[in-house]
Amino acid sequence: MRFFVSTYFLLFKYFTPPSERISNKSSTSQVKKKLPHSQKNNNLRMEVHLPPDQPPRHHVLRRHRTNIKAAIIGLPNAGKTGLFTVLTDEKADIDDSVFTSTRANFGVADFHDPRFDWLCGHFDPERAVPARVQVIDCPALVAGAVDGAGRGCWELTEEASKADVILVVVRAFDGNEATQVGDCVNPLRDLETIMAELLVIDKKTVAMEHGPLLALQEKKQGGSQLDVEVASLSKVKDYLDKVHAVPLRLKEDWEDQDVAMVRRFNFLTDKEVVIVVNMCARDYLRPPEAHESPTGILGRVRALVADRPWGDPLVVAYSGEFEFRVRDLRTAASGIVGPPRPHGSHHGHDAGEEAVADYFAANPTHTSARGSIMRHAFWALKLVHFFTVGPEEVRTWTLPRGACAPAAAGTVHRDFEEGFLSVDVESFMDLHELGSEVEVKRHGKIQQQGIKYVVQDGDICFFRFKLPNYKAWRG
Numbered sequence: 227m228r229f230f231v232s233t234y235f236l237l238f239k240y241f242t243p244p245s246e247r248i249s250n251k252s253s254t255s256q257v258k259k260k261l262p263h264s265q266k267n268n269n270l271r272m273e274v275h276l277p278p279d280q281p282p283r284h285h286v287l288r289r290h291r292t293n294i295k296a297a298i299i300g301l302p303n304a305g306k307t308g309l310f311t312v313l314t315d316e317k318a319d320i321d322d323s324v325f326t327s328t329r330a331n332f333g334v335a336d337f338h339d340p341r342f343d344w345l346c347g348h349f350d351p352e353r354a355v356p357a358r359v360q361v362i363d364c365p366a367l368v369a370g371a372v373d374g375a376g377r378g379c380w381e382l383t384e385e386a387s388k389a390d391v392i393l394v395v396v397r398a399f400d401g402n403e404a405t406q407v408g409d410c411v412n413p414l415r416d417l418e419t420i421m422a423e424l425l426v427i428d429k430k431t432v433a434m435e436h437g438p439l440l441a442l443q444e445k446k447q448g449g450s451q452l453d454v455e456v457a458s459l460s461k462v463k464d465y466l467d468k469v470h471a472v473p474l475r476l477k478e479d480w481e482d483q484d485v486a487m488v489r490r491f492n493f494l495t496d497k498e499v500v501i502v503v504n505m506c507a508r509d510y511l512r513p514p515e516a517h518e519s520p521t522g523i524l525g526r527v528r529a530l531v532a533d534r535p536w537g538d539p540l541v542v543a544y545s546g547e548f549e550f551r552v553r554d555l556r557t558a559a560s561g562i563v564g565p566p567r568p569h570g571s572h573h574g575h576d577a578g579e580e581a582v583a584d585y586f587a588a589n590p591t592h593t594s595a596r597g598s599i600m601r602h603a604f605w606a607l608k609l610v611h612f613f614t615v616g617p618e619e620v621r622t623w624t625l626p627r628g629a630c631a632p633a634a635a636g637t638v639h640r641d642f643e644e645g646f647l648s649v650d651v652e653s654f655m656d657l658h659e660l661g662s663e664v665e666v667k668r669h670g671k672i673q674q675q676g677i678k679y680v681v682q683d684g685d686i687c688f689f690r691f692k693l694p695n696y697k698a699w700r701g
Contacts, residue, residue, distance in 0.1 A: 292624055294358075294391070294609070295362065295390050296362070296393055296603050297364050297389035297391075298361065298363045298364060298395060299364045299382065299386060299395070300366065300396065300416075301367060301368060301397070302368065305504040306393075306395040308549075308550070309393070309502060309546060312553065314333030314334060314335045315553075316333040329381070330362055330364055330382075331363035332360070332363075333363075334360055335360075336356045336357075337597065338596055339597065341611075342356050345620045345654070349617060351615075351617055353619045355619065355621040357622040357623075357624055359600060362385050362389060364386050365382050367379060367420060372427050379423070383427055383431070383494065386497075387491075387493075389497060390497065391499070391603045391606055391607055392494070392497050393500050393502050393599065393603065394417065394502065395502045395504055396503055397413060398505045399505055413503060414527065417527065421471070421534070421536055424495055427494055428474065428493045429466045431491060432462055435459060435491060436456075436459050436463055439452065439455060439456050439459060440456060455483075455487060457483075458487035462474070462493075471534065471535055473537055474493050474495045475498065499536070500539060502544045502599060503527055503544060504544055504545065505523065506547055507545050507547040509545070510548050510595075511591070511592060523543075524543055540605065540606050542599055542602045544598075548594075549595065555585060557578065558578075559578045609624050609626060610627050610683035610684075611625070611683060611684070612634060612681050612684070612686070612687050613686045614638070614686070615686055625637055628680060629681055630677060630678060631649045631675055631677060631681060632646040632677050633681075634689075635649070635691060638689070642691045646677065646691050647690045647692060648674050648675065649674070649688065649689050649690065650673070650675075650687070651672070651679070651686070651687055653684060654685070654686055655684060657686065
């Protein structure tokens with residue numbers, strides 16, 4: 227009996243059918259009055275500056291998981307710890323040396339998706355759960371770190387190897403407050419240094435692991451399994467030694483045992499990369515054309531990326547100086563020091579959020595890069611988001627691009643995938659444009675789909691499934 231009661235509650239909580247959802251908002255305009263500036267934007271489509279199309283890869287080296295991890299790396303004083311603070315709203319440990327971060331910092335970042343915020347304002351749920359990313363701020367990296375330069379590289383390697391995506395922060399701002407490594411500010415040089423060091427670290431890792439395995443093989447220990455591991459690791463070693471500056475993730479002819487070996491050692495160059503260009507506030511707030519032009523900083527970084535065999539990582543503009551201005555404005559207005567409370571718990575933070583919303587309303591060309599960086603990270607990992615909504619809960623779910631409806635149901639609960647029957651789907655953009663689910667249904671925009679339906683980014687899903695045949699418990 228307890229099982230059926232809890233199951234009914236779960237179904238009602240996560241998957242209230244569109245026809246039964248209760249909302250006291252009769253129009254879109256009524257909703258928008260309560261939303262911050264970022265949610266008032268009528269264009270809620272997710273924009274990402276995409277590189278040229280890449281050929282499909284035969285293997286995906288990264289296993290999909292819902293607890294996405296992002297590692298922030300960069301040269302000393304590039305602003306990576308500041309980015310960590312901006313993303314997570316957590317205070318990081320720093321000191322006054324050139325290497326301001328002496329140890330890794332850990333936090334969790336909420337994905338600031340304007341679609342999710344709009345849905346929360348529309349349904350006013352008791353609980354709201356955004357997509358989240360675990361963020362690791364790694365110690366600074368310098369040229370020659372693998373040989374002991376700077377603080378070395380092994381703590382960075384240990385932490386970054388756990389990540390799914392690497393955020394590479396390069397400095398593009400002048401300033402005496404943060405000591406510049408090198409004779410001048412040069413983000414192109416710094417980027418080449420970082421990418422080269424990641425490759426050198428992987429080569430060192432392979433060399434350290436390959437030798438002991440060969441020794442065991444020579445002693446006839448380990449059997450056939452060891453022979454497979456040695457062959458796969460030898461293939462990785464040969465690739466890194468012979469192919470200049472090409473990351474492991476771009477090699478196409480991996481066999482299954484090779485993929486298992488790469489996953490086992492969590493090499494750094496098998497991870498997707500997003501390049502974060504840290505500018506001063508003045509440069510960041512200039513019109514986008516100034517950045518994107520061939521002589522602009524983003525244009526030059528993208529030209530370098532296109533000229534190097536790095537797999538066209540995504541590039542995004544960011545200003546730690548500007549983000550901290552916004553953060554200080556929120557803190558001063560709210561009178562509370564610390565991170566904002568989660569969605570649905572605004573006590574003590576309404577004043578701060580309203581102050582930020584008023585600022586962006588008065589300066590419509592100014593935008594925060596906080597959500598953009600996370601959006602680029604999800605896009606680099608080829609992940610999309612779908613939503614489950616209702617008066618009890620609004621929640622964002624993460625799914626590999628191209629996955630079908632049963633896999634989306636399995637993201638929510640394994641039993642939903644095993645007993646999948648169908649899914650009722652409506653597009654977020656349809657709901658946003660029409661203003662209510664009644665209008666969405668009246669226009670025939672809610673569709674029932676089966677097992678072959680490919681879930682799209684921004685879908686709102688209601689899953690129908692049959693429960694497994696559980697045996698009755700007898701006490």
